[in-house]
Amino acid sequence: MKRGKFWAWLTFALGAAYFIIPLLATMEFAMRMRRGTYSFDAFAVVFGDPRFQATFMYSVVAAIFTILLGVLIVVPTAYWIRLRMPQIRPVIEFITLLPLVIPAIVIVFGYIRMYGSNSPLPFLGSARGTDALLVIGYATLALPYMYRAVDTGLRTIDVRTLTEAAQILGAGWTRIITRVILPNVLIAVLSGAFLTFAIVIGEFTIASLLNRPAFGPYLQNIGANRAYEPAALAVITFVITWGCMTVIQLLARFAPKSANRPN
Amino acid sequence: MPDPFLSIQSVKKSFGETAVVRDFNLDVGRGEFISFLGPSGCGKTTMLRMVAGFEEPSAGRIVVDGKDVTNLKPNQRKIGMVFQAYALFPNLTVAQNIAFGLNVAGTPRAETAKRVSEMLVLIGLPQLGDRFPYQLSGGQQQRVALARALAPKPRLLLLDEPLSALDAKVRVSLREEIRQIQKELGITTIFVTHDQEEALSISDRIVVMNNGRADQVGTPFEIYNRPTTRFVANFVGTLNVLEGQVVDAGAGTIQVAGQTIELGRSLAGRSGGDGVSLALRPEAVSLGRTPGRPGALNGTIADVHFLGSVIRVRTKVGDRTVSLDTFNDPALPPPVSGSAAEIAFAPRDLMVLGD
Numbered sequence: 001m002k003r004g005k006f007w008a009w010l011t012f013a014l015g016a017a018y019f020i021i022p023l024l025a026t027m028e029f030a031m032r033m034r035r036g037t038y039s040f041d042a043f044a045v046v047f048g049d050p051r052f053q054a055t056f057m058y059s060v061v062a063a064i065f066t067i068l069l070g071v072l073i074v075v076p077t078a079y080w081i082r083l084r085m086p087q088i089r090p091v092i093e094f095i096t097l098l099p100l101v102i103p104a105i106v107i108v109f110g111y112i113r114m115y116g117s118n119s120p121l122p123f124l125g126s127a128r129g130t131d132a133l134l135v136i137g138y139a140t141l142a143l144p145y146m147y148r149a150v151d152t153g154l155r156t157i158d159v160r161t162l163t164e165a166a167q168i169l170g171a172g173w174t175r176i177i178t179r180v181i182l183p184n185v186l187i188a189v190l191s192g193a194f195l196t197f198a199i200v201i202g203e204f205t206i207a208s209l210l211n212r213p214a215f216g217p218y219l220q221n222i223g224a225n226r227a228y229e230p231a232a233l234a235v236i237t238f239v240i241t242w243g244c245m246t247v248i249q250l251l252a253r254f255a256p257k258s259a260n261r262p263n
Numbered sequence: 264m265p266d267p268f269l270s271i272q273s274v275k276k277s278f279g280e281t282a283v284v285r286d287f288n289l290d291v292g293r294g295e296f297i298s299f300l301g302p303s304g305c306g307k308t309t310m311l312r313m314v315a316g317f318e319e320p321s322a323g324r325i326v327v328d329g330k331d332v333t334n335l336k337p338n339q340r341k342i343g344m345v346f347q348a349y350a351l352f353p354n355l356t357v358a359q360n361i362a363f364g365l366n367v368a369g370t371p372r373a374e375t376a377k378r379v380s381e382m383l384v385l386i387g388l389p390q391l392g393d394r395f396p397y398q399l400s401g402g403q404q405q406r407v408a409l410a411r412a413l414a415p416k417p418r419l420l421l422l423d424e425p426l427s428a429l430d431a432k433v434r435v436s437l438r439e440e441i442r443q444i445q446k447e448l449g450i451t452t453i454f455v456t457h458d459q460e461e462a463l464s465i466s467d468r469i470v471v472m473n474n475g476r477a478d479q480v481g482t483p484f485e486i487y488n489r490p491t492t493r494f495v496a497n498f499v500g501t502l503n504v505l506e507g508q509v510v511d512a513g514a515g516t517i518q519v520a521g522q523t524i525e526l527g528r529s530l531a532g533r534s535g536g537d538g539v540s541l542a543l544r545p546e547a548v549s550l551g552r553t554p555g556r557p558g559a560l561n562g563t564i565a566d567v568h569f570l571g572s573v574i575r576v577r578t579k580v581g582d583r584t585v586s587l588d589t590f591n592d593p594a595l596p597p598p599v600s601g602s603a604a605e606i607a608f609a610p611r612d613l614m615v616l617g618d
Contacts, residue, residue, distance in 0.1 A: 158348055164317055165350035165408075167337040169364035169415065179363075183354040 023238060030231035042232035051218055052233075056201075059215035062131070063200035066138040067193040070146040073139065075189065078150045079181055082159045096147040099140050104205040107137060112209070130210050137206040142199050146192035153188025154181075187251050194244035202237055267326075268293040268451050269314070269419060274323030276309055276475075283309045285475040287323070294449040296442065298462035301472035302498065307455045310472070311421055314453065316340050328418055338367075343412030343450075344421040347428055349404045351396040357407050358383070358392035364415035382410035385444060402433040409441065413448065420445070422454040426461060438465050459499050463487060471495045488544075493616045496542045503545065503585040504616070505560075509537045515610075517541065520581025522560050527610045540616040547612035548587040550576060550598060556607040560585075564604045567597055578604050 033041040046052050081089050099107070111133055115123035123133040139146075159181070166176045182189070207214035219237070223230035267290035276284040284306040291297050299307035312318040314325055316337035325333045332340050343364075351360050358379050365375040383389045386406040396404055405425055412420060422441070426434045442465040445452050456462050462469050463483040471478045471486060473494045479486060490496035497504070507519040512533045515526030519541065533539065549556060562580035574597050578585045585606055591597075598604065 157353065158350065161346050161348050161350040162352065164315075164337070165344070165346060165352070165411075166363070167317075168315055168340075168342060168344045169411070170338045170341075170367040171363075172338060175367065180352055180354075184352070 023235070026231045027235050030228055030235055033228040042228040043236070046222075046229050046232045046236065055213050055215045055218035058213050059201050059203075059207075062135055062138060062212075062214065063197045065135045066142060066200050067196050069135060069139045070142055070192065070196055071189055074143070074146045074150050074192070075182060075185070076177065078147060078154055079159065079177065082151075082154050083163055092147075096143045100144050104137075104141060104203070105209070107140060108206045108209045111137060111206075124210075130212060134206060134210050134212050134214070137210075138196070138200045138203060141203065141206070142192075142196035145195040145199070149188045149192030149195065150185060153185030153191075156188075157181075157184045190251050191248045194248050198241045198244045201240055267291055268295070268328055269453075270324075270326040271310070271314070272324045272326065274310070274313060274320045274325065276306070276313060276318060277321045283475055284313070284320075287475070287477055289470060289477060289480065291451060291453070293451055296445055296452045296454065296465060296467045298454045298456055298466040298469045299472055300456055300459060300462040300469050300499070302457060305472040306475040307457075307470075307472045308423060311423055311453060311455045314419070315342055315344055315421055340419075341415070341417050342419045342421060343415070343417035344423065345405065345408045345412050345425045347424040349396070349401075349408045349428075351404055351408055351411070353396055355395075356392065357388070357394050357396070357399070360396070360407055361392075361411045361414050363411060368415055370415075378414055382414050385413070385447075386410045387440075400433075401429050402437055405429065405437060406440070409444070413444075413450070417450070420450050420452040422452065424455055424457070426456070427458070434461070441465065463499070471498060473498075490542070490614060490616070493540060493542075496614060496616055501545055501586065503543045503548065503583070503587075505541045505543070505580065505583050505585070507539050507541055509533050509535055509539055511535060512537070519560060520562075520583070524558055524560070524613070525610060526613060526615075530615065542614040542616055543585065543608055543612060545586050545588055548585060548606050548608050550578075550587060550589055551605055551607065553607045556609045558608045558610045558613065559605050561603065561605050564598050564600050564602050566600050569597060574598070576604075578606055580606070 028038075030042045031038040031040065033039060033045075077092070081092055112124065115121050115129075115133055117125035123129040162180055162184070163176055166180045171179070201215055202219070203214065204216035204220055208217045208220070219230070219233055222233055269289075269291040271287055271289045271291075274284060274287045275282065287306075287310055289297075299310060301307045309318060313320050316332070316335060316339075320333060323333075324331055327340070327342075351357075352363065355363065361379045361382050362375050365378055370378070379392065380389070383392055386409060388403060388406060388410075391399065391403065391407075396407070399407065405428075408425070425441070426438055429437065438461055441454075454462070454466065463486070466483055468480060468482055469486045470480050471494070473492075478492050479490065479495045481489070486495065486499055490499060493504075496502050505519050507517040507524070509530055510516040510518050510523065512530040512535060515528045515530055517524045517526060517530075517539060524541075530539070552559065560580050562578040562585065565577045565579045565584060567577075568575040569591070572591055573588050574591055575586060575588050576598055578587070587606065
């Protein structure tokens, strides 16, 4: 083995160990629920818990609505900025980065002040309204990832020329976005969607402070009161997140190849 | 033109303070193939984009088939366009790309399929309907782009430098194909190019554009042989420009580098003592006296380039250089640099340039 390669592999192994050893330890601990032998009892308890199923499904539904809201907001915005207002792109990029800088707790306290039952927009006056506010909050948290994924997708196609080609063939804006732009950035949108999914599944702050039965507060609750189940839940959450990442990688292979640049 | 199909009337376009198109006027007949020819930044693409509806004129009108389309959106104009970068939809197959405009128009499915097949045959790619754009060569992609533009039977076809991204060989064959298809369908076409050879070879008429204006509009023969401005003369083909002085405007006598030339025609609008620019195409000049070329100027051979079948000779006349090409004759030695030479031309081939 060449000297350079050895150091590269060593660095890789150290990095991998840094991530994998704690996970293996967590997995090993989760499997020690039954005394004296390894078992999947903790996982069975978790999967059998009706609260796990309910909170997980709640978060999955919230994630789906968050993705839809994110796509509806981000795709037309990123498209329009690339097409008509490239000069304000840095401003939009800055705005989309704000959720990374402003803590979720600040956002949720803002929501509670702004959308209380006495406000003109009383989201918090009903359970459905609070669910809607939760989805809006999640969409805000996912904005940096969704925007970047979509913007990167748009960069791979000649947005302006494709738009003009569709326009001159008689297409209106709805057809241009749904038949030309969206299919060509679909993989990027799906990447953003799976990142959003991963964020929503593990989110705690907003869901907890809005008092919604989401998966994040359930994780926290179990972690505070049980020994082995939290470790099993941590492993399950990692598997879900990694599953999302794998799907993103697989989808990237099916991205339409751009034929819009002259050879 | 009594009944033009496309009429561009006093169109102007400015971006901020910069005027890109200035007072552009043009009438195009039905079925005519017109080329906008000019260097980068002359406004030819902007003018085309205004016809397409992608840019709004700052002033003026665009009329297609008697209807003012100046304020119509691109998707309301029924115009076909082929772009330099092909602009095929990467997610759609060749057949789906061609069918796009027909689907937008709500054409019945069977009719769409028939039209797509016709178009595929027209562009000579009947077997490639199921391919995706990335599986085609540049030339094939541009053919598909042409078929897509023609499928909905547009009133007007716009071609925005469609050949400039292709290699030289494909460019020549495709331009001939485009012209063939255009003639076959009889569709009024505007072709934008900066390549003079392309424009000369396929156009019915050429609009030579300079600095946002149409400097000259004419047939390729007129544009090449009778340029009316210095810009057109310089831009189209290779040109030898000589500076002279009018001796007798009525008799057409001019002095160039101390030597007198009789034009054989009067110089309208000029008088004795005026400066005048004269132009000669290299093919209109020969070395030594030649029958039918009574005009002559004496000079010195500056340099000689042997190019095989052709010898390019540059002759110094006063402070100007005149290039001419002569066929290689194995029986004769090539001209020698530094030797005296007489160049001959027909006075009718001398072009008097305007500004």
